[in-house]
Amino acid sequence: MGALTIKNVCKSYGPVDILKGIDIDIQAGEFLILVGPSGCGKSTLLNMIAGLDGITSGEIQIDGRVVNNLPPKDRDIAMVFQSYALYPNMNIRRNISFGLEIRKVPKSEQDRIVNEVASMLQIDNLLDRKPSQLSGGQRQRVAMGRALARKPALYLFDEPLSNLDAKLRVDMRTEIKMLHERLKTTIVYVTHDQIEAMTLADKIAVMKGGIVQQFGSPRQLYDDPSNMFVAGFMGSPSMNFVPCKVVDMGNEAGVEIDGGAGTFRLPIKSNQLKSSVGQEVMLGIRPEKVTHKIESHLEDPNFHLAKCRVSIKEPTGPDTHIFVHMNGAKVVCRSNPDSAKEPGEEMEMMFDLSKMVFFDPKTEERLV
Amino acid sequence: MSSFSADTPHSSSTMGRIFIYGILLIVAGYFLLPLIVMLFTSVKSMEEIRTGSLISFPTSITFEAWSKAWSSACTGVECSGLSGYFWNSVWLVTPTVTISTFLGALNGYVLTKWNFKGANVFFSMLLIGCFIPFQVILLPMARTLGFLGLAGTTTGLIMVHIIYGLSFTTLFFRNFYVSIPNELVKAAKIDGAGFFMIFWKIMLPLSIPIIVVSVIWQFTQIWNDFLFGVVFSAGEAQPITVALNNLVNTSTGVKEYNVDMAAAIIAALPTLFVYVVAGKYFVRGLTAGAVKG
Numbered sequence: 001m002g003a004l005t006i007k008n009v010c011k012s013y014g015p016v017d018i019l020k021g022i023d024i025d026i027q028a029g030e031f032l033i034l035v036g037p038s039g040c041g042k043s044t045l046l047n048m049i050a051g052l053d054g055i056t057s058g059e060i061q062i063d064g065r066v067v068n069n070l071p072p073k074d075r076d077i078a079m080v081f082q083s084y085a086l087y088p089n090m091n092i093r094r095n096i097s098f099g100l101e102i103r104k105v106p107k108s109e110q111d112r113i114v115n116e117v118a119s120m121l122q123i124d125n126l127l128d129r130k131p132s133q134l135s136g137g138q139r140q141r142v143a144m145g146r147a148l149a150r151k152p153a154l155y156l157f158d159e160p161l162s163n164l165d166a167k168l169r170v171d172m173r174t175e176i177k178m179l180h181e182r183l184k185t186t187i188v189y190v191t192h193d194q195i196e197a198m199t200l201a202d203k204i205a206v207m208k209g210g211i212v213q214q215f216g217s218p219r220q221l222y223d224d225p226s227n228m229f230v231a232g233f234m235g236s237p238s239m240n241f242v243p244c245k246v247v248d249m250g251n252e253a254g255v256e257i258d259g260g261a262g263t264f265r266l267p268i269k270s271n272q273l274k275s276s277v278g279q280e281v282m283l284g285i286r287p288e289k290v291t292h293k294i295e296s297h298l299e300d301p302n303f304h305l306a307k308c309r310v311s312i313k314e315p316t317g318p319d320t321h322i323f324v325h326m327n328g329a330k331v332v333c334r335s336n337p338d339s340a341k342e343p344g345e346e347m348e349m350m351f352d353l354s355k356m357v358f359f360d361p362k363t364e365e366r367l368v
Numbered sequence: 369m370s371s372f373s374a375d376t377p378h379s380s381s382t383m384g385r386i387f388i389y390g391i392l393l394i395v396a397g398y399f400l401l402p403l404i405v406m407l408f409t410s411v412k413s414m415e416e417i418r419t420g421s422l423i424s425f426p427t428s429i430t431f432e433a434w435s436k437a438w439s440s441a442c443t444g445v446e447c448s449g450l451s452g453y454f455w456n457s458v459w460l461v462t463p464t465v466t467i468s469t470f471l472g473a474l475n476g477y478v479l480t481k482w483n484f485k486g487a488n489v490f491f492s493m494l495l496i497g498c499f500i501p502f503q504v505i506l507l508p509m510a511r512t513l514g515f516l517g518l519a520g521t522t523t524g525l526i527m528v529h530i531i532y533g534l535s536f537t538t539l540f541f542r543n544f545y546v547s548i549p550n551e552l553v554k555a556a557k558i559d560g561a562g563f564f565m566i567f568w569k570i571m572l573p574l575s576i577p578i579i580v581v582s583v584i585w586q587f588t589q590i591w592n593d594f595l596f597g598v599v600f601s602a603g604e605a606q607p608i609t610v611a612l613n614n615l616v617n618t619s620t621g622v623k624e625y626n627v628d629m630a631a632a633i634i635a636a637l638p639t640l641f642v643y644v645v646a647g648k649y650f651v652r653g654l655t656a657g658a659v660k661g
């Protein structure tokens with residue numbers, strides 16, 4: 001139940017192209033996250049999947065069935081909205097059962113489902129209240145309950161947690177994850193929060209400007225971003241970008257970096273960029289891949305030590321963020337608090353060479 | 369107000385209140401004076417009216433004028449009081465208010481939640497209807513009613529009032545419904561509800577404040593209307609405002625001020641009643657859009 005295929009879907013409002021050829025394909029039971037900055041077309045795409053708005057061209061399949069011309073009620077979907085959209089005039093019980101009522105589910109069956117959903121979401125004691133008498137977190141649960149009451153092929157969530165406070169958001173995130181583990185249903189979930197995306201998803205589609213920048217598993221996106229936008233968007237603090245020149249290091253190519261305490265060269269493993277010697281590239285490396293000196297890695301050829309000058313030190317508790325300027329770009333490094341040096345001092349930083357990625361500084365695309 | 373008085377000396381705040389309430393009383397008295405004069409005059413005998421002054425308290429109270437105004441005063445050649453015309457107005461107002469409010473709600477719902485091509489142009493044109501004076505549409509309307517064979521009938525008058533009122537009721541509901549989140553309608557669509565189901569089960573139950581506004585507005589407009597009534601209805605079918613005019617202007621012998629006043633109060637009572645009953649909802653409804661749906 002619930003595979004979703006989106007083929008070359010475009011959407012224009014008048015002369016404005018909002019979605020420009022979206023291709024996404026997920027298996028039944030997968031958790032798909034659409035993530036991207038505000039205004040990139042995530043909600044628009046979700047509305048198209050729901051059938052609340054028509055597509056300009058392309059094809060959407062749910063469970064192998066083309067749904068392009070089906071109204072929302074015939075698409076076998078349920079949706080949770082950012083504003084929850086609970087019916088203010090109905091009590092919670094009725095809010096949850098409204099969809100069942102319209103589908104002419106027998107009354108006794110309705111009651112059974114409402115009670116089941118309510119106990120699953122721990123809202124049993126709220127059933128006779130009106131939505132206005134509920135807190136934000138409770139409303140959120142009811143909105144999910146309304147979606148869960150029917151057993152559709154596909155659940156659609158549009159930023160369901162963005163109106164909750166930080167603490168509740170983390171709790172609900174875990175609950176949604178547990179719910180998915182338990183129900184094994186297909187979920188399409190929109191968010192602009194990359195942490196939500198990383199923690200929840202089986203598959204992530206990073207969107208920008210109506211285009212899917214990259215589609216893949218969280219790991220793929222994190223380790224193998226296909227362009228600088230995806231690289232910078234996923235992860236917090238985000239990936240460091242250092243402009244540098246490719247140099248010849250005998251067997252392999254390397255990049256030359258000035259870290260404020262003399263220049264050093266980082267060899268590029270896996271025979272990359274040998275043909276690009278002399279060219280400018282953008283080195284991408286995540287903060288946790290530039291660390292304090294770790295003794296156990298000293299023998300490993302994938303790790304490289306180099307002296308850099310500390311500009312700023314930011315303790316976060318478990319680690320301390322060290323800010324270093326490399327070739328003029330600000331680079332965040334994640335250090336053990338005990339090993340962190342003071343601003344102005346030199347510090348030996350350890351680079352994980354296997355996790356370096358390179359981008360074309362002009363097109364911002366990944367270099368192979 | 370309370371925080372204001374908390375940090376000012378007690379006596380000066382009391383003085384302030386006395387001043388404010390004094391002003392309010394004077395203004396209220398000023399506005400009430402015409403009504404008081406009407407009320408007093410209507411329960412005086414003609415004898416007392418001739419001898420006493422306009423605003424003096426009635427020495428003996430009699431309801432003769434009221435009963436005459438209701439059942440036997442002459443409105444032209446006919447002398448059977450206002451009662452028949454009162455019910456004419458009731459039968460005129462009930463369907464017009466109901467239908468124009470309902471259609472206004474439907475219009476507002478379509479305009480805000482089922483965006484169609486040209487919705488804005490449609491709404492702008494409808495809006496112009498709010499600024500067209502009664503007099504402008506008299507002739508075209510008369511021709512239309514004649515064409516439809518409804519000239520001089522109550523049905524015709526009902527139609528005129530519905531059409532004229534639609535601009536206003538649509539405006540009320542449209543402005544109210546824009547503040548109701550579209551996601552509510554989307555959620556209902558996904559739950560499987562269709563056009564009318566959403567209207568009945570979701571939109572209308574949320575519309576109580578604006579329904580009250582629309583009903584009060586339409587009720588007072590139509591009950592108090594004289595021009596459409598005098599132009600588009602005839603004889604027996606005339607509304608109470610036209611009958612009141614005829615009653616006051618019928619000159620057979622002495623002018624009976626007490627009967628005139630009683631008749632005027634009778635004609636005004638229903639609108640007064642509606643305000644008293646639903647007035648607080650009226651104010652609440654007018655500001656409802658500004659707060660939250």
Ligand SMILES: Nc1ncnc2c1ncn2[C@@H]1O[C@H](COP(=O)(O)OP(=O)(O)O)[C@@H](O)[C@H]1O
Nearest residue numbers: 013016018036037038039040041042043044045
């Ligand atoms: N009905 C519409 N008419 C015109 N433009 C729209 C409409 N709905 C959305 N848009 C535009 O489409 C773009 C994407 O919107 P949306 O999908 O809501 O973005 P988000 O990724 O933040 O959810 C925005 O620029 C928005 O202004």
Ligand SMILES: [Mg+2]
Nearest residue numbers: 042043044159
């Ligand atoms: Mg959105």
